[in-house]
Amino acid sequence: MPGLTTRDSFILKSLFDPEASATPTKHVSSQTSLPGMPEDQFSSRRSSELQIISRLQTNTSDVKTIQTAIRDLSSLIDESPAYASAYINRAQASRLLIPTRGLFTSDHAQASGQLLKDLQKGIQLAAPTTPDQQLSSHQTTVLAAAYTHRGFLLLKIADIIRSGEEVHGVSDALQSASAESVEEQASKDFAAGGQYGSKEAREMAVRTNPYAKMCGAIVKEALKKENEEWKASQLC
Template sequence: MAQHAACSGISELPAKETCIETSPIYRHKKLTENDSTVLEQIFDPESAPVAGIQIDASLPENRFIHDSAELQRLRSQEVRAIQMIEGLASSSRGGQPRENAIDAATSVMSKLIAAHPTYASAYNNRAQMRRLQHGDHVLVNPPTGTRKSEGLRDIAEAILHDLNTAINLATPPSPTESISKSQALILAQAHTQRGALLHATAKALAHSHLDPSEALATPHLFPGWGAERFEEASSRDFFLGGRYGNGIGRAMAVHTNPYAKLCGSIVQEAIKKEFRDQA
């Protein structure tokens, strides 16, 4: 959630090193600097221009709100809202008390957003609270007879709107522009959250016998999308989440793109062997 507390609906994955160390073959004397860069991006599925993200600790925490006292007040309200849920999660209580706590915390975030519509962190947190309440399969209609789908479309739209808004507010105007630590954290979490929703949707569609236009709660937002398209989009969001610093996003980017990773490893080994043979 916010940078002050972890109230994540995404289960932590085992720690796993996912970065491929830059191989000497990319800097071989026969290759130009441009050739080396191209090869590195092709053979390393995690490599992309966004890898050059520059985090500047001297930048203001928020691009739109520069009053430090006001930011501190907003963060304090966020922390209190998050603690409403965390306190319940650490107890044995559930059911209605849990729903009430999430509703109350979500209401706090909604008030923050109404008063400060450019405060990206509140959108990110509100989306996560709704995910905790409704689950990651919120973009897909439930099987007939399992639970009511009434209002599901509105909930799905609300979560996506919040994540999209958080990302838009925190993303710098230029991809080469430096960002603050706070911005990077919001982007890491929002992209990973959205990736989780899209990934859950991809899995649900892959096991559904229905056409996506019937299975999706929000087909108007994803016209023509099937399981593969959702999987690709989730992999991209996980990738971006990882690049901005989210460990889960980094691990899931590899998990959702195993063939590219395998292909990259095979090709790297083949080129290494070729250069060794020529040496």
Template sequence: MAISNPPTTLSANDARVLNALFDPETLPSSVAKSKDASAIDNTLPPHPNIAASELSTLEAQQNDIVRRISTSSSIQEIDAAITELDRIVEEHPNYASAYINRAMLLRMKLESQLTAAQHIFTRSTSEVQPLFTNLSRAIHLSLPFSSPTAPVSEYQAKILRTAYSHRAYLYLKAAETGASLQGLEKSELEELASKDFAGAARYGDEVAREMSVRTNPYAKMCGAIVRNALKEEMSAEA
């Protein structure tokens, strides 16, 4: 679906050109690959290194841990859940889902300590960095080893959608709040967010697919250039 633009007096053709800059359907980028069925192969086993029976047991264990936590949980309860996930990660370092849930709990812990005027990037780097470390590890473990374009199982695709989207949100939040993250400028953070949204889109997240276009700094720049050019053209004709 195209992202709507403000009402203008542009010709139908000019409006169509401008709108195409922000339409995921028309961009010849990696975002379009979200509809590439070859990215997911339902015949593959859920996990390349963990047997299905063991994976089922791990899923049950971590789901039990996560379900005990809510927005009303105390820091002590969240810490206890994180400790349990630490144990799972230590015993099963290739189990990507545990890294995603640990990142989620770490973020919940940070957010539970914020005042109304604060955001997670007002916390210290040592508190924020583990979010990125865990999500990056989950992505690394779930991507195909043979080739970046090789297909993954539906289970791996779900992990990748979740991890990419969460990390993209964090990059976007850092950009919007003007946070100093890894010495990156706002445009660089937006570009990282756009790439991660595109990663989530490749594995089936259609909301992330549109967000990738919205946050793409090059698309924004092109849109601004086209708008200015069209305005100048209309002014000259007036």
């Protein structure tokens, strides 16, 4: 079973432990379901989903258990294509089967690409349609997890590009993008994840913000120059 890096550690917690997210900065309504989905239908889908992912909460190292969960989540998606969190949890379960070093390589191109597709679909289904739309607590949990997961995947893609290797399983736009532009996209995803309640995403948004990094580099260079001038002044 492939080990998870520190970049992946939050993803499990946020997806399989809904209480891991902090209070979202977006407006949250008293609703618990998804927009356009009757409450009874949502409750039924959510109950089925929780039964599936409960097996993963207690056993994330057994390949057969993970494969069964992926199959069951796919069935849930077939039954209810508008149920957003099933896509997000399928992406996370699938991620458990891909070694970190294998992400977006030729050996795992299709599986890696499907991660991005599932996350994008989940975001599309759960995202507000207007800037001032109130969201259910379930929507904010789904969006926080999806944006944070995708942010980490984009950082992985940026690392591959920076190393000079080819990225597999992504769109032509990502393949031809610079490492800096992909990292900027990741920073935007982390910022969105933070808005929807993820403390870890907020921290990563600061660390990957290109303007913050630029300011940090300027300060570092200024301190270096000041230190060199101080040393020079001590010479006889």
